[in-house]
Amino acid sequence: MVNEMNKDIINKKLKNSSVGIAGLGGLGSNAAVALARAGIGRLVLVDFDKIEKSNLNRQYFFTNQIGKAKTIALQENIKKINPEVKLDIYNEKIEKGSMEKRFGDVDVVIEALDSAETKTAFIEEIMTKLPDKPIVAASGVAGYGNSDRIITKHLGNLHMCYDEHALSSDEDVLMAPRVALMANWEANLAIEIILGEDK
């Protein structure tokens, strides 16, 4: 049971913590909103993309935001939910060779990118250049059903939300329930890392 004192400690710890999110699509936008609601102190949000109509089946944006930069739109949406979160937004592409650039000073990095190629490169770069940084990643978000196949894999500083039997999004659909499930799984892992034993 969480008593009042524990709640205070948890809220304080979250408020003093920061999470960086690479990519603001289905994974990143939903994870950011969950962390903002949970009361995280600071979010570093990085994406170069603009919102398209086809994103609205899973991403935390609205019809009147189509065409807007995802960073700006997500900032608007989060401010409506929890204006106390400090937001550092970077409207830029995460480029190979400097993928760790914006994440040096956050407590946890969340990989929320789309293609398997970029995901792999990102994890490799963070783990080599910021070896002490906890990183949360997701693989296998496409499709529907099979919630029970999703597992958490802890490999040193890499914490994966993982369904190794899922199809790639190139062959299967992306839909809100499963994408948001994994996004929230990632946010939950980030909180677990931040709070440690205090849970």
Place this chain on the structure above:
Amino acid sequence: MSIEVNGRKVDWVENENISDLLKRMRYTFPLVVVKINDKVVPRSEFSDVIVPDNSNVAVIHMISGG
């Protein structure tokens, strides 16, 4: 003389590099993150890094979608 790959105990082969091990394990996924004894090995080094005896190898398959 054995190693553990994704929790499975397999024989250790002298002078086997990561690419060879992935082939031997029939891991054909194109995009994987490999950790040996908790240290990540960049893909560019898969043909150079020899898998040591008694090592613990984790192979994670990255799938598109986000």
